[in-house]
Amino acid sequence: MVLRYGVIEKEIFLSSSIPVNLDIERYFNHHKMMNRIRAFEETAASANDDGLVLGAIHLSIGQEAIASGVCQNLKKDDFLLSTHRGHGHTLAKGADPQSMMLELLGRKGGICQGKGGSMHIADFSVGMLGANGVVSANINIAAGAGHAIKLKGGNNISCCIFGDGAINRGPFLEGLNWAGVFKLPVLFVCEKNGFASTTVTEAMTSGEGGKQRAQSLGIPAEEVDGNDIVEVDECVRKNIEEIRSGGGPRFILCNTYRLHGHTASDPALYREQEDVDEAWKNDPIPKCRDLLKNAGVLDEDLKGHRTDALSEMREIYNLAKQAPWPELQLAYEDVQDSGDPREEAF
Amino acid sequence: MTVMTYADAAKAALAEEMRRDPLVWAVGEDLGRGGVFGQYKGLIEEFGSDRISDAPISEAAIMGASVGAAMAGTRPVVEMRFADFALCAVDELVNQAAKARYMLGGQTNVPMVIREPMGIWRSSAAQHSQSLESWYTHIPGLVVVVPSTPADNKGLLKSAIRCDDPVVYLEHKNIWGVEGEVPDEDVLLPFGKARIEREGADISIVSWSAQLHVASEAAENLQKKGISAEVIDLRTLWPWDKEAVFSSVEKTGRLLITHESVAVGGFGAEIAATVSEHMFKALKHPVRRCAAPRVPISYAPPLEDMIRVTANNIVDVATTMMDNGN
Numbered sequence: 001m002v003l004r005y006g007v008i009e010k011e012i013f014l015s016s017s018i019p020v021n022l023d024i025e026r027y028f029n030h031h032k033m034m035n036r037i038r039a040f041e042e043t044a045a046s047a048n049d050d051g052l053v054l055g056a057i058h059l060s061i062g063q064e065a066i067a068s069g070v071c072q073n074l075k076k077d078d079f080l081l082s083t084h085r086g087h088g089h090t091l092a093k094g095a096d097p098q099s100m101m102l103e104l105l106g107r108k109g110g111i112c113q114g115k116g117g118s119m120h121i122a123d124f125s126v127g128m129l130g131a132n133g134v135v136s137a138n139i140n141i142a143a144g145a146g147h148a149i150k151l152k153g154g155n156n157i158s159c160c161i162f163g164d165g166a167i168n169r170g171p172f173l174e175g176l177n178w179a180g181v182f183k184l185p186v187l188f189v190c191e192k193n194g195f196a197s198t199t200v201t202e203a204m205t206s207g208e209g210g211k212q213r214a215q216s217l218g219i220p221a222e223e224v225d226g227n228d229i230v231e232v233d234e235c236v237r238k239n240i241e242e243i244r245s246g247g248g249p250r251f252i253l254c255n256t257y258r259l260h261g262h263t264a265s266d267p268a269l270y271r272e273q274e275d276v277d278e279a280w281k282n283d284p285i286p287k288c289r290d291l292l293k294n295a296g297v298l299d300e301d302l303k304g305h306r307t308d309a310l311s312e313m314r315e316i317y318n319l320a321k322q323a324p325w326p327e328l329q330l331a332y333e334d335v336q337d338s339g340d341p342r343e344e345a346f
Numbered sequence: 347m348t349v350m351t352y353a354d355a356a357k358a359a360l361a362e363e364m365r366r367d368p369l370v371w372a373v374g375e376d377l378g379r380g381g382v383f384g385q386y387k388g389l390i391e392e393f394g395s396d397r398i399s400d401a402p403i404s405e406a407a408i409m410g411a412s413v414g415a416a417m418a419g420t421r422p423v424v425e426m427r428f429a430d431f432a433l434c435a436v437d438e439l440v441n442q443a444a445k446a447r448y449m450l451g452g453q454t455n456v457p458m459v460i461r462e463p464m465g466i467w468r469s470s471a472a473q474h475s476q477s478l479e480s481w482y483t484h485i486p487g488l489v490v491v492v493p494s495t496p497a498d499n500k501g502l503l504k505s506a507i508r509c510d511d512p513v514v515y516l517e518h519k520n521i522w523g524v525e526g527e528v529p530d531e532d533v534l535l536p537f538g539k540a541r542i543e544r545e546g547a548d549i550s551i552v553s554w555s556a557q558l559h560v561a562s563e564a565a566e567n568l569q570k571k572g573i574s575a576e577v578i579d580l581r582t583l584w585p586w587d588k589e590a591v592f593s594s595v596e597k598t599g600r601l602l603i604t605h606e607s608v609a610v611g612g613f614g615a616e617i618a619a620t621v622s623e624h625m626f627k628a629l630k631h632p633v634r635r636c637a638a639p640r641v642p643i644s645y646a647p648p649l650e651d652m653i654r655v656t657a658n659n660i661v662d663v664a665t666t667m668m669d670n671g672n
Contacts, residue, residue: 081414143411
């Protein structure tokens, strides 16, 4: 961390021309994390191009402000449940990118020992209870983790991030209702990136969408520009405080855009190039960089975030490539305590 | 020993475990007023509404939230009301609970008990009467428990609550009121250990859950015909006690499996195949099954009875097996 900026608050102007006191160190750290997430995703994409990623991976390029703005506001003992597009969330919650990359390549030392892959990344040591391969399945699980907090009497919270496609599955209704009925300490974050797999979400969604659905269940809900790190960070901070002080569940809709395809192998030809070009102009990382530059942070330090992140992830990828496969007996381990999984097989 | 019903034995097991471990809690529809079969009656007075928790009619949330609550350090006992309704929560059970430990590389266990009242009971028809135990045996990660007596319902439920795996715990609705002697002390029954209900020399009859009582009745009737049947109650289907079945078949040379659920793809097929693979030469007669035809369960009692596997069915099949013919 570059400490010379300290925690001095300086009055600057955001793009919305509203003067705010900006905690420079805070957004400097967000900028750094967003660059690390971007670099991880770009490296994962090249690993995919190299044929070394074994299954499907779903990149979160363009959605980094949400990952950083939400997860860096969580404490280590707060729980996080993520989605198939969860690399950024996991990294920002504090997981080790080396063991994440090993997992993507299915190698020894992978964060799930090579048994889960990209869609099942979890790191219980930092409260990250799992990405999920089933859209919206994480919502009920996150509500339940919040239920456990209530029963055990902790001050931690449970956070669930899901996409806009998830609001059309039953667990969205059931899990939000559950959290509301039991007044659980759960933060629901919907990343509205515009697409449900390869279909425009709005074309398949009746009514006004996630925020209004949450409100209809009695859950206070807000909407922010998910590409504006200040909006995300401030909204998340405020809502987490309310949840920690016993306010029950909260819902935040973050508007963003999925800059890449559904998977890393999807060229996403089902959308207009001009829409994509327009969306790139709203890339959250340059927006955060401009904000910090306007606040007086040196350009070279900000560019350093990008170059440092790229070399960190390149090194991680190089090490992952050289790692051996997992030991074969792992195939039979951690199935369950009861019974022998090999019975009657082969 | 105290004489109590199958339902009360489970209630005693749950209460004992909840007193022992503050992290054990139960959640499901109508639990506050005792559950739809009264199997939770009185527990809310002792443990309060946080630990004997009502739930919305949201089976996916009951199951899914319990997965999260289990991963976050509690031990939920999940009430599904009817086994049939658990089908509303198949993703949460099969893709989440059963897979999490393996898929996340051993970072978590999912210690939860899923209570699913099953079976034919009082004209409940096709959506409230099914026995789907064989489905769950197919899913790596799950334990499958099918108790037949009050004593077993206490000892097995206590073991299920202390188990770190998700346990599908299928209680049969038709035997809630069956009484029997139940140990007062802290008896834990191990999974994968069958019970010899009755010893015999001529034929081995393997069963579980309510059908075990039908098998016993059949054995009694066979005795009158001079046929000595050994009746084995498997108690759990995963893991299942192969050794008990093998040693019985070694003695009798004949194996008949009976279950209330549909014959096709039922767990009887698994037992028959395993015995055939391992001890074909010990068999004096091909293995036979007595199980339900592949039709939904009816409403009108005479139609409901048409697909019920009776003691007479078992006696008839067992008798033909004594000829040693094919």
